[in-house]
Amino acid sequence: MLEALMQFRHRRFRRDLSAYVDDMLSERARRRLEAHLDSCEACRQELAELRVTVEALGSLPMAEAPRSFTLAAAPVAEVRPRPAARRLEFGLRLATATAAFALALVLIGDFAGLPGGGDEEEEWVRGELYSATRATPAAMEAAPVGTPEPAGIADMPPVVATPTPAAVRVVPTETPAAEETPPAPEAAPVEEPAISADVSEEEPSEKAALEGAGVEDEGQADGAEAQAVDEEDEGGGLSREEAVRWLEIGLGAGVGALVILWAVARFRRSIGNRP
Amino acid sequence: MAIADEGQLVRSSQKGDLDAFNTLVQAYQRQVYNLCLRMLGAAAAEDAAQETFIAAYRRLSGFRGGNFRAWLLRIAANICCDELRRQRSRPAASLAAALEAGSPADVPSDSAGPEEEALRRELGRHLQQGLATLPAEQRLVIILRDVHGLSYEELTEAMGCSLGTVKSRIARGRARMRDYLMARRELLARQFRHKE
Known part of the structure; x- marks a missing residue:
């Protein structure tokens, strides 16, 4: 102890x-x-050993400086990223990443065939071509009766061929309704997803033509009436697609505006923090 | 080295007077260079010393009076510690090898005979190797205290720590150096017998 x-x-x-x-x-x-x-x-x-050690360390000679370290010119002020600027940098990166993510979502939405997607435009084109080709035999059948117009319509390009449904509708007057109804589901999604500028520009005239056709065909076969109703629905689809597009644009603009506002606010704050 | 009107030179330097600052550089460049030399070896010492004075000029506005030498040596110490950290992150670079390669033990003495000069160089080499075995903060405090002769008060300023920490680091560093040198007792005996 x-x-x-x-x-x-x-x-x-x-x-x-x-x-x-x-x-x-x-x-x-x-x-x-x-x-x-x-x-x-x-x-x-x-x-005693400690004293010898200290003495030995003290005996180390001081070397002469190999050259003069005087400054020829005043050094430029230190450019260190300020903490606020560093946070700003991080925030901008985050905002960019968010904007990129939002853009990716929009693109994925387009390609996945969500409302307003480009794929549906292709559907529309295919639908048009399909209905046109379906219409061709009917037109051939109708030809002896003296309605040769639909044959020419089948050769028209898809966008220009907007009157096709009307032409198709003309045909049932000569043929059984059962033969004409199948193209209707194909033609139904036709205009709804149309998103390209060209198609949009033609929408009013097309719509008017369709409505006109519907009015003209009121007294015709039931199948044709159903088709006319479908086409009216197509008019509603167009407005929805427009809405989705504007929503996309609005969202993009909103994100961009928020990023800009946020960046400006941070810059102002960082400037305000400077001594 | 003490300058007659150090305070005035510092104030002029703070106002952007480069000549006044260069007067301070000339007064302290030997001490700054030697600290870098003992901490880093000859290869990196020159750059570290120059970096110290550039950094000091840039940070002059942050000097609020007190001991200018301690403030300057603190900047040098920080630069040396940063460099040591960089060296540690490079596996190929060995600090001990760097210190040995640029051993400041080769510094010639002012008035020494050939035998004494040889002994002094050998002892200096061993001391430098011993210093290289110490952790950075102990090496720094031993160099500043026992080689440069800073007071404890200056050490607290130069190292930015309390008096108790300074005492403790000095005690531990000296104990390690004592162990290192006692393993080479014969060299020490010869050196100090020769001096007597």
Whole structure:
């Protein structure tokens, strides 16, 4: 027990030896250490070695500077990114990533065939071609009766062929309704997804033509009436598609405006923080 | 080295007087260079010293009075520690090898005979190798205290830590250096016998 206490005191005095060399002990601590040194050979030895070490370190020569380090010109002010600027940088990156993600969503939506998607435009073209080709045999059948127009319509390009449904509708007057109804589901999605500018421009005239056709065909076969109703629905689809498009544009513009507003606000704040 | 009107030179430097600042550079460049030399070795010391003075000029507005030498050495110490961290991140670079390669023990003494000069160089090499084995903060405090002779008060400023921390680091660093040198006791005995 006494041995352990002595060891503890010895370790504590050893710790003070360095400060004792530099005369940095308080008067009381110095007197205690000196009393201990009188009775502790190991500490005296260690103190002597410590003094030699300090002396050896002090004997290290100071080298001459290899050249002058004077400055020829005042150094340019340090350009360290300020914390606010660093946060701004992160925020801009985040905003860019968000905008890119939103754009990706819109593109995926387009290609996945969601309302307003480009694929549906292709559907429309295919539908038109299909209805036109379906119409051709009917027109051939009708030809002997003296209605040759639909044959020519089949050769028309899809966009220009907008009157095709009307032409198809003319045909049932000569043929059984059962034969004419199948193209209707094909033709139904025809105009709804149309999104290209060309098609949109033609929409009013097309719609008018369709409506006109519907009015003209009111007294005709049931199948034709159903088709006319479908075509009216197509008019509603067009407005929905428009709405989706404007929604997309609005969302894009909104995100962009938010990013710009946020960036301006951050810049103002960072400028305001400057001393 | 003490400058007669250091405070005035510092104030002029803070106002953009480059000549006043260069007077301070000339007064302290040897100490700054030697600190970098002992911390990093000869290869990196020159760049670190120059970087210290450039950084000091840029940060002059942040100097709020007090001990200019301690403030300058603190900048140098930080630059040395940054460089040591960079060296550690490069596995190919060995600090001990760098320190040994550019050993400042080769610094010639002013008035030494051939035998004494050889002994001094050998001891200097061993001391430098011993310093290289210390952790950076202990090496820094030993160099500043035992080689450059800074007071404890200056050390607290130069290292930015408390007096207790300074004392503790000095004690641990010296104990390690003592162990290192006592393993080469014969060299020490010869050196100091020769001096007597």
